[in-house]
Amino acid sequence: MSQKKIRNMEEFAAVSGISRPTLSKYFNDPESVRKSTRQRVEDALLHYDYRPNFYAMNQNRRTTRNIGIVVPYLADPFFTEIGRAVEVKCIEAGYSPILLSSHGNPDQENDNLEALRALKPAGVLLAPLGRASDKGAITKFSTEVPLVLFDANIEDTGEAFVGTDNFQSVDLMVEYLCRSGQPPCFFEMKSPSNPNANKRRQAYFESMARQGHEAHVFQAEGEGWDFEEIGSSEGGQLLIDNAFPTNTVLCSNDRLAIGMLAAAYKNDIKVGLEPDASMRIAGHDDHPFSKFTCPPLTTISQDYAAIADRAVSTLFGIIESDSKPATRKESLFDGKLVMRDSA
Amino acid sequence: MSQKKIRNMEEFAAVSGISRPTLSKYFNDPESVRKSTRQRVEDALLHYDYRPNFYAMNQNRRTTRNIGIVVPYLADPFFTEIGRAVEVKCIEAGYSPILLSSHGNPDQENDNLEALRALKPAGVLLAPLGRASDKGAITKFSTEVPLVLFDANIEDTGEAFVGTDNFQSVDLMVEYLCRSGQPPCFFEMKSPSNPNANKRRQAYFESMARQGHEAHVFQAEGEGWDFEEIGSSEGGQLLIDNAFPTNTVLCSNDRLAIGMLAAAYKNDIKVGLEPDASMRIAGHDDHPFSKFTCPPLTTISQDYAAIADRAVSTLFGIIESDSKPATRKESLFDGKLVMRDSA
DNA sequence: AATAAAAATTTACGCGCGTAAACTTATTTG
DNA sequence: CAAATAAGTTTACGCGCGTAAATTTTTATT
Numbered sequence: 001m002s003q004k005k006i007r008n009m010e011e012f013a014a015v016s017g018i019s020r021p022t023l024s025k026y027f028n029d030p031e032s033v034r035k036s037t038r039q040r041v042e043d044a045l046l047h048y049d050y051r052p053n054f055y056a057m058n059q060n061r062r063t064t065r066n067i068g069i070v071v072p073y074l075a076d077p078f079f080t081e082i083g084r085a086v087e088v089k090c091i092e093a094g095y096s097p098i099l100l101s102s103h104g105n106p107d108q109e110n111d112n113l114e115a116l117r118a119l120k121p122a123g124v125l126l127a128p129l130g131r132a133s134d135k136g137a138i139t140k141f142s143t144e145v146p147l148v149l150f151d152a153n154i155e156d157t158g159e160a161f162v163g164t165d166n167f168q169s170v171d172l173m174v175e176y177l178c179r180s181g182q183p184p185c186f187f188e189m190k191s192p193s194n195p196n197a198n199k200r201r202q203a204y205f206e207s208m209a210r211q212g213h214e215a216h217v218f219q220a221e222g223e224g225w226d227f228e229e230i231g232s233s234e235g236g237q238l239l240i241d242n243a244f245p246t247n248t249v250l251c252s253n254d255r256l257a258i259g260m261l262a263a264a265y266k267n268d269i270k271v272g273l274e275p276d277a278s279m280r281i282a283g284h285d286d287h288p289f290s291k292f293t294c295p296p297l298t299t300i301s302q303d304y305a306a307i308a309d310r311a312v313s314t315l316f317g318i319i320e321s322d323s324k325p326a327t328r329k330e331s332l333f334d335g336k337l338v339m340r341d342s343a
Numbered sequence: 344m345s346q347k348k349i350r351n352m353e354e355f356a357a358v359s360g361i362s363r364p365t366l367s368k369y370f371n372d373p374e375s376v377r378k379s380t381r382q383r384v385e386d387a388l389l390h391y392d393y394r395p396n397f398y399a400m401n402q403n404r405r406t407t408r409n410i411g412i413v414v415p416y417l418a419d420p421f422f423t424e425i426g427r428a429v430e431v432k433c434i435e436a437g438y439s440p441i442l443l444s445s446h447g448n449p450d451q452e453n454d455n456l457e458a459l460r461a462l463k464p465a466g467v468l469l470a471p472l473g474r475a476s477d478k479g480a481i482t483k484f485s486t487e488v489p490l491v492l493f494d495a496n497i498e499d500t501g502e503a504f505v506g507t508d509n510f511q512s513v514d515l516m517v518e519y520l521c522r523s524g525q526p527p528c529f530f531e532m533k534s535p536s537n538p539n540a541n542k543r544r545q546a547y548f549e550s551m552a553r554q555g556h557e558a559h560v561f562q563a564e565g566e567g568w569d570f571e572e573i574g575s576s577e578g579g580q581l582l583i584d585n586a587f588p589t590n591t592v593l594c595s596n597d598r599l600a601i602g603m604l605a606a607a608y609k610n611d612i613k614v615g616l617e618p619d620a621s622m623r624i625a626g627h628d629d630h631p632f633s634k635f636t637c638p639p640l641t642t643i644s645q646d647y648a649a650i651a652d653r654a655v656s657t658l659f660g661i662i663e664s665d666s667k668p669a670t671r672k673e674s675l676f677d678g679k680l681v682m683r684d685s686a
Numbered sequence: 687a688a689t690a691a692a693a694a695t696t697t698a699c700g701c702g703c704g705t706a707a708a709c710t711t712a713t714t715t716g
Numbered sequence: 717c718a719a720a721t722a723a724g725t726t727t728a729c730g731c732g733c734g735t736a737a738a739t740t741t742t743t744a745t746t
Contacts, residue, residue: 007702009703010703018725019724019725020703020726024703025724055402055702058398059396059398059402059703059731061703075420075423075631080417101427115439120397258635262636265638266638266639291571292602292604295608364734365693367734376693377692377743395733399731399733402701403702403733403735
């Protein structure tokens, strides 16, 4: 590595013996120059410490290679993992992902989109907050930037949606629970912020009807993202009150189930499949911690990899064809039953 | 909001009746213009949709208002929370934080610093991976960008360090455990990636000596960030083997403890303070899930708010004085004992 | 009201790179 | 090997804003 500091592309052109416009082409897409030229550039890069100025690079380009990724709540490991999966796919495709969290707050979601707008991103992958989202703002945003939604759907918003087929996944779980014991009750938040929750309730109703059982839905008061706390306090109270007509509860998501399991433990209500257990509790999402609950949680795993892959490839299809698809496409992937000890 | 699209600061100057250099001053620091002028600008902003071009703005400035925040592993809610606390402080100070995760990988840590370097940030807050970190790369980075470390210290690296006083916090826990029952054994990873782990082991030794008890350290094989898994498998085996000479175990961090609690449950080993319990298990960090373990985990909470506040204010001190402090300063905050049911 | 000080305006240049046009050189093809 | 094509070079301009200098206007001070 030479000592000489390279200040700009002009200087790098001088020392490398390659013209500046060709260097510009190379840095925008190394494949766009002849192999021998590419080799010369890369040799020179080994000898001189130079990187194009990020700001100058992006200033004149209509569209950058930045991809915005917005998740509703990064402190939830579920979103950390799916956000990460999406991030990796972007990097593999040669884009620069920028991961932002809305922290459960619709204003923050709007701020995030606004901040991204200033970056003139090539596209944005958004897992919206759901009910609380400012649909108007998101729709307006999507007129300016290619936008693909994932995890949570908002009708007619964005160019496409990628997520899990809640009807398939919940049916799978209900079918299993009915087959292996008493039919499940359903436990959820009263005003779920996430639209998947509504789908799951609906799926529960339909599935129970198909199985020929009566549906029993229990809804917890409380707002926000403090699911474990709500599962523990409200779900725990339902357990104590013996409010569930069957011994089996399907929670709308793992975090509620984690809270409920903690409450069950505290109140000496044994959960699981063993003969001395009095309840079965199941969840949905295969949260990273559900493996370590007491007992380990039976749940549904979402296909992170497939969702991330499809979301990213859909977005890149739009970016690279430079045209929005005629019809908004929804891709739904199947969930898988993860059988552990809680149900 | 007028329909007219404002393309640049020139046009916004025309419609607002304020000269472009004054606008430039305003956007760089609204306080730097007279109040009446500020009002006129802000009135105009209500009528016209204009934001300075992010890339053009930063191109000519020696230093931007971007702050890089790098955490070792965003899928760990502990880091999500402290990262978030730091982020909020930056926003309050009028800077733009960019949160990056190293995903437990030193190459990624270097990539993150490299990516940040291209953004010419005003400063960077780094929670390093620890042992695995490329100390040379970080030191070199800190010659170019003001750098404050937090959470995990690396000797003589960066302008300052802010974290928890492990000697205080572990002593607090050991003292409590000794006072309330049998003295604790210590459970940790054999090759901890995080330097706090080494401090905590050392603190355990010293504290046990002070209490006049023999120290017993148990180290789990295994690398990486899959702490719960390691706590469950290796810690669980130690429980089964009755390997601990006392009935009390202090885990180096909550995630190990969470795994160990899961293993104890699975093996019908009752943990807690009740008469029929055979073990006590404690953790460190007050992980967001430690409230929902079975039983709820007794642990040490770190003072997130104080750490975030000090880290950010230290960095801004350096940025605003435009000079590195003569001596590297280390700020340590006390942990607090969080008594729950596990110990 | 006269003067000093502060703030805004006018004018002008440059940052580092994208990119277009005209031209030259290298490679491919029949 | 000549013609056709692809790739690289030279030259030049502009993006949107930071910023400096000289000037004018506004505000504060006595």
